[in-house]
Every structure is written in structure tokens, then in C-alpha cells.
Amino acid sequence: MERDEPARSTGYRSVSRRAFLAGGAAGVASASLSACVPESRDRQAAGVRLTAPAGTGDEAWARVREQFVLERGVAYMNNASLGMPPASVAAAVGAGYEALSQEPLRAKNELSEAIAGRVRPGLAAMLGAEPDELALTRxxxxxxxxxxxxxxxxxxxxxxxxxxxxxxxxxxxxxxxxxxxxxxxxxxxxxxxxxxxxxxxxxxxxxxxxxxxxxxxxxxxxxxxxxxxxxxxxxxxxxxxxxxxxxxxxxxxxxxxxxxxxxxxxxxxxxxxxxxxxxxxxxxxxxxxxxxxxxxxxxxxxxxxxxxPPGTSALPLRAALAASLEFLEDVTVEAVEARTRHLSDYLKARLAQIDRATLLSGDNREVCCPGSTIFELEGVDAVEAVGLVAERAQIHIDEHQRDGHNAIRVSTHVYNTQAEIDRLATTLEEL
Ligand SMILES: Cc1ncc(COP(=O)(O)O)c(C=O)c1O
Missing domain, CATH: 3.40.640.10 (Type I PLP-dependent aspartate aminotransferase-like (Major domain))
Structure with a gap:
């Protein structure tokens, strides 16, 4: 990380303005979560950035997984509904709102600068577009x-x-x-x-x-x-x-x-x-x-x-996209694709062992995305299954009762593990 400018009296607590404006999720993360982050996030806060894991297995992704603060014992496999941001993103949101409370005008200008200077150009580079072709929305x-x-x-x-x-x-x-x-x-x-x-x-x-x-x-x-x-x-x-x-x-x-x-x-x-x-x-x-x-x-x-869209917008949310960008730039979207594909392949193999399961997401990668998997379970209502799986195994999944299906949807992201998928398969078998 670049040498920090001194933190301003009203600015982002321990987070320097430069780190924030540069989208330094690391610096921002140190502001509000320092008491509860594991060691690896402290390393990140100290400027040690993530890199693309070498491989698609759980071990290679352990360090990335540590960046998420999900409650222990809970498995979250409903990313297609709502993503689970890493701690750095949550911290960046908090830091932005805090800065607005401390000095609204300056914070507003700085957050706007971060969006124009880092978020829109970063998104454009990641999405193969020009910054001027993108508008942020809710x-x-x-x-x-x-x-x-x-x-x-x-x-x-x-x-x-x-x-x-x-x-x-x-x-x-x-x-x-x-x-x-x-x-x-x-x-x-x-x-x-x-x-x-x-x-x-x-x-x-x-x-x-x-x-x-x-x-x-x-x-x-x-x-x-x-x-x-x-x-x-x-x-x-x-x-x-x-x-x-x-x-x-x-x-x-x-x-x-x-x-x-x-x-x-x-x-x-x-x-x-x-x-x-x-x-x-x-x-x-x-x-x-x-x-x-x-x-x-x-x-x-x-x-x-x-x-x-005109008018006042949630600048801290938009500025915190810099932290999501930093996470994805470091880990790389290509590696996310490989990892999510690895996990859904594993899930499909486990579902194939359940007699009552009919897979509706096939092996054909041309028509099947890497992260979401849908299947039906004979004799089981998908909406009821979602509640039962949450209650019995603390695993969050979703239903897909549309397109003529009574399906269950499991959307796994990089932080999920094979052990969590095994736990899900066992729970489904027992429904
Ligand atoms: C295919 C598709 N389009 C649009 C949406 C709406 O997304 P949002 O709630 O972010 O507006 C969703 C949400 O699940 C979706 O799955």
C-alpha cells in the first residue's frame, strides 16, 4: 500500500483519505472491524493483498474464505438472491457513513470523488466498457x-x-x-x-x-x-x-x-x-x-x-464498491468462475447419489452457469424444503417454483466448502 496521508480529523477514523479514495478496502476494513477480524484480515489491513488462489479446492480458497464474517455454523448458499459481501465491503460502508456524520460536506465530496475516480472506471475496466457508458443504480x-x-x-x-x-x-x-x-x-x-x-x-x-x-x-x-x-x-x-x-x-x-x-x-x-x-x-x-x-x-x-438517476444517492454504498472491486481484482473473476464451477460440479455429483433428486442444471457448460444449481426432490415441496434445511442444518438455500418446476436452488459462491455441500446433501436425503 502507498504511504498513507495523515488521517484527517473528521475522516474515516484510522483510515487515510488516500486509502479510501484509492478504494483501499484494506485500510477501510481496519477502521470498524479491527476488533473482530481474524489474523488474515489484519494482514490484509496491513496492506497484504489477496491473490488468485492456485487451484479450485477448499484448501486453496481458505484464505479468501477468511475474509467473510458469516456466523459460525451457518452455511450460506443463496447468493443468487443476495450476495454475502466480504468484511472489507461492510467496513467500507460503515466508514463512509461515519465520515458523513463527522463532516458531511467534505465526506460527500470525497465519496463522490472515489466513485468517479475509482468505482466507475474500475467497473468499466472489469466489464469491458467505457466509464461514460455506465450509470450506477440501486x-x-x-x-x-x-x-x-x-x-x-x-x-x-x-x-x-x-x-x-x-x-x-x-x-x-x-x-x-x-x-x-x-x-x-x-x-x-x-x-x-x-x-x-x-x-x-x-x-x-x-x-x-x-x-x-x-x-x-x-x-x-x-x-x-x-x-x-x-x-x-x-x-x-x-x-x-x-x-x-x-x-x-x-x-x-x-x-x-x-x-x-x-x-x-x-x-x-x-x-x-x-x-x-x-x-x-x-x-x-x-x-x-x-x-x-x-x-x-x-x-x-x-x-x-x-x-x-438524478438526486441524492447512497454515496457510502457506491463508494464501498471500491472494496468489492479490489476483492475481485485481487482474487480475479476468472478464478471465481473456476471455483464456483468446482463447487457446483461437486454439488451435482452429490445430488446424483440421491435417488429422489432430479437435476435440472446439467453438465453442459454452454447452457449452465457456474454458480447456481436447481433440482427437484421427489415428494418434497421446494418452499417447505428451504425452511426445513435452514431449521435442521443452518443452511440457507432457495426455492425455484417457476418455469414449470418445483425446484430447489442452491447458489454457491467462493466461500462455500465441500463439507458444507456434504452437510446439505445429507440433510436433503433425510427430508
Ligand atoms: C435474472 C434477474 N433479474 C433481475 C433481478 C432483480 O435484481 P434486483 O433485486 O437487484 O433488482 C433478479 C433478482 O433476483 C434476477 O435474478
């Missing part, structure tokens, strides 16, 4: 609404969505149908997905001369992976805007927005990215600005700032 839903309401459409124009969209990917289009006379058509994509080829073919067949937007997930709530690059290319060929919901993708595996070729992309940063709850991002490709108006300044297409 979540993916907000971003999806901004995108859907912004697309320039006329009465009778058609928007094609898929059958596996989250309500936030569907509702704004339904509202546009009511308000603007836009037609929404839905293409049924089987769950589990059969192949990328089949998904592209189904979408292609559903396009009509009136289609102006193709809206779809990168990863569905059930963990199925859509062939985003090919779907975006198809949309482009047909003169349609591609509107992608990346809530379940960002942070789980590398995402390169320019390479994907999407026109808009919306994501939560409080799921796989491990950011503070209440953070998300909205992307509009610079060249698509003339087709996607800002809902806040509809006449303007100059620069990406027009897409940013």
Missing part, C-alpha cells in the same frame, strides 16, 4: 426499468421477451404496452435449456418484421446461461435493440460488454459481485444512445451521464 430492477422506458418505440412496435425473465425484465415492457401501445411477445425457452443453438433458433423464429427490441437474461434465475453474444448479433442483424438482464452474471464469471455486443445491460452488484446491498449498474453502448433515450433527460443523447 439494483438491476431500476436499471432494467430505465432501459425499457428509454428505448424509442412507436405504437405497434414489438418487444420480444423470453419465458424465463425476472419480473423486472418483463413488467416495464408490459407497462409500455399499456401506456404506449407496444406489443410484447414471449418466446418459450425450455428449462433446462437444451442447447445454445436451440435457444438462438427459437428466438430467431419468434422475430417478426415489427420486432424492435429483444430482451433476455444473461443467466436466468434458474441458472441457465443464454448465448448472449449470438442473441445480440441476431438482434443487431434484424435492426433490434438488445436489452440484457445481467443480474445473475456480473461477478460470477468474466463479462465483456463490448465483446457481447449488447445495446443495454443491467446488473445487480449485490449478488455475485459481492457489493453492498442496494447497488447496481446500467450500461448503454455509446453507439446505441440515439435509440435509447434517457428517462431523465429525454431530449439529450450527448454523453452517458444522462442515464444516471
Amino acid at each position: 439494483n438491476a430492477s431500476e436499471a432494467l426499468h430505465i432501459g425499457a422506458f428509454g428505448v424509442r418505440l412507436r405504437r405497434g412496435d414489438e418487444v420480444l421477451v423470453t419465458s424465463q425473465e425476472h419480473p423486472a425484465g418483463l413488467r416495464p415492457w408490459e407497462m409500455r404496452a399499456e401506456r404506449d401501445g407496444v406489443r410484447v411477445s414471449k418466446v418459450t425457452i425450455p428449462s433446462p435449456l437444451e442447447s445454445a443453438d436451440q435457444t438462438v433458433a427459437l428466438v430467431e423464429e419468434a422475430l417478426t418484421p415489427a420486432t424492435r427490441v429483444v430482451a433476455f437474461c444473461h443467466v436466468t434465475r434458474g441458472g441457465h446461461l443464454y448465448p448472449v453474444r449470438r442473441l445480440c448479433a441476431l438482434a443487431r442483424e434484424r435492426g433490434c435493440v438488445s436489452h440484457v438482464d445481467g443480474a445473475q452474471a456480473v461477478g460470477m464469471f468474466p463479462v465483456d460488454l463490448h465483446d457481447l455486443g449488447c445495446d443495454t445491460y443491467s446488473a445487480s452488484l449485490h449478488k455475485w459481485f459481492l457489493g453492498p446491498m442496494g447497488t447496481g449498474v446500467f450500461y448503454v453502448r455509446a453507439a446505441a444512445r440515439d435509440r435509447v433515450a434517457s428517462v431523465f433527460a429525454p431530449g439529450e443523447v450527448e454523453g452517458g451521464a444522462v442515464y444516471r
Whole structure:
């Protein structure tokens, strides 16, 4: 770490301004959690950064796991609903709010500087975009609404969505149908997905001369992976805007927005990215600005700032994204992908040993994301199973009673272990 500037009288307690502005999660972590962090986080606080673990097994990831402060005895496997940020992120949020209490004006300026100077450029570099193409939001839903309401459409124009969209990917289009006379058509994509080829073919067949937007997930709530690059290319060929919901993708595996070729992309940063709850991002490709108006300044297409929700925002949450970025930059998103793949492969192998379990997330990596796994358990209601597993084994999972399934969803992140998965499998066997 760089030599610290002296901490200001009102600034972040023991945290230097420079460390905070540089996104020094380490320095920020030392401010409020110093009493309860294990030794390895003290090392991190002293400037020793994490590195990408050599391997995908539990042992290689032990040091990374130590960065999380989950209660002992609890296993958290519901990352697809809400991520579990590392201690450095929680500490950065606390430090930001504390600074605001101590000297609001200066803290506001410094937090804003951290967001403009570190968070947006860091996110852009990680997501393969320009900083000016990104607007921070509160979540993916907000971003999806901004995108859907912004697309320039006329009465009778058609928007094609898929059958596996989250309500936030569907509702704004339904509202546009009511308000603007836009037609929404839905293409049924089987769950589990059969192949990328089949998904592209189904979408292609559903396009009509009136289609102006193709809206779809990168990863569905059930963990199925859509062939985003090919779907975006198809949309482009047909003169349609591609509107992608990346809530379940960002942070789980590398995402390169320019390479994907999407026109808009919306994501939560409080799921796989491990950011503070209440953070998300909205992307509009610079060249698509003339087709996607800002809902806040509809006449303007100059620069990406027009897409940013106006007014006072939760600056400490946004500034603390620097700590999530630092964590992912150090560990690397490629290693996160390999580790989450390792864990879900292990889970699938354990589920294959349970006679009553029917796996709905297959082995085909082309259509199956690394982190989320869904399956049915014969004779067991998924919603009841979630409660029972929490009660009996202190393991948090989720249900996936949609797309025609009575499924259980297990979303494992890097901090989970094979021992926790064994415990889950034993608990499921006994249900
Ligand atoms: C595919 C998908 N899209 C959108 C959302 C909404 O995300 P948020 O609650 O961050 O707005 C979710 C949340 O689970 C999701 O799974």
C-alpha cells in the first residue's frame, strides 16, 4: 500500500483519505472491524493483498474464505438472491457513513470523488466498457426499468421477451404496452435449456418484421446461461435493440460488454459481485444512445451521464464498491468462475447419489452457469424444503417454483466448502 496521508480529523477514523479514495478496502476494513477480524484480515489491513488462489479446492480458497464474517455454523448458499459481501465491503460502508456524520460536506465530496475516480472506471475496466457508458443504480430492477422506458418505440412496435425473465425484465415492457401501445411477445425457452443453438433458433423464429427490441437474461434465475453474444448479433442483424438482464452474471464469471455486443445491460452488484446491498449498474453502448433515450433527460443523447438517476444517492454504498472491486481484482473473476464451477460440479455429483433428486442444471457448460444449481426432490415441496434445511442444518438455500418446476436452488459462491455441500446433501436425503 502507498504511504498513507495523515488521517484527517473528521475522516474515516484510522483510515487515510488516500486509502479510501484509492478504494483501499484494506485500510477501510481496519477502521470498524479491527476488533473482530481474524489474523488474515489484519494482514490484509496491513496492506497484504489477496491473490488468485492456485487451484479450485477448499484448501486453496481458505484464505479468501477468511475474509467473510458469516456466523459460525451457518452455511450460506443463496447468493443468487443476495450476495454475502466480504468484511472489507461492510467496513467500507460503515466508514463512509461515519465520515458523513463527522463532516458531511467534505465526506460527500470525497465519496463522490472515489466513485468517479475509482468505482466507475474500475467497473468499466472489469466489464469491458467505457466509464461514460455506465450509470450506477440501486439494483438491476431500476436499471432494467430505465432501459425499457428509454428505448424509442412507436405504437405497434414489438418487444420480444423470453419465458424465463425476472419480473423486472418483463413488467416495464408490459407497462409500455399499456401506456404506449407496444406489443410484447414471449418466446418459450425450455428449462433446462437444451442447447445454445436451440435457444438462438427459437428466438430467431419468434422475430417478426415489427420486432424492435429483444430482451433476455444473461443467466436466468434458474441458472441457465443464454448465448448472449449470438442473441445480440441476431438482434443487431434484424435492426433490434438488445436489452440484457445481467443480474445473475456480473461477478460470477468474466463479462465483456463490448465483446457481447449488447445495446443495454443491467446488473445487480449485490449478488455475485459481492457489493453492498442496494447497488447496481446500467450500461448503454455509446453507439446505441440515439435509440435509447434517457428517462431523465429525454431530449439529450450527448454523453452517458444522462442515464444516471438524478438526486441524492447512497454515496457510502457506491463508494464501498471500491472494496468489492479490489476483492475481485485481487482474487480475479476468472478464478471465481473456476471455483464456483468446482463447487457446483461437486454439488451435482452429490445430488446424483440421491435417488429422489432430479437435476435440472446439467453438465453442459454452454447452457449452465457456474454458480447456481436447481433440482427437484421427489415428494418434497421446494418452499417447505428451504425452511426445513435452514431449521435442521443452518443452511440457507432457495426455492425455484417457476418455469414449470418445483425446484430447489442452491447458489454457491467462493466461500462455500465441500463439507458444507456434504452437510446439505445429507440433510436433503433425510427430508
Ligand atoms: C435474472 C434477474 N433479474 C433481475 C433481478 C432483480 O435484481 P434486483 O433485486 O437487484 O433488482 C433478479 C433478482 O433476483 C434476477 O435474478
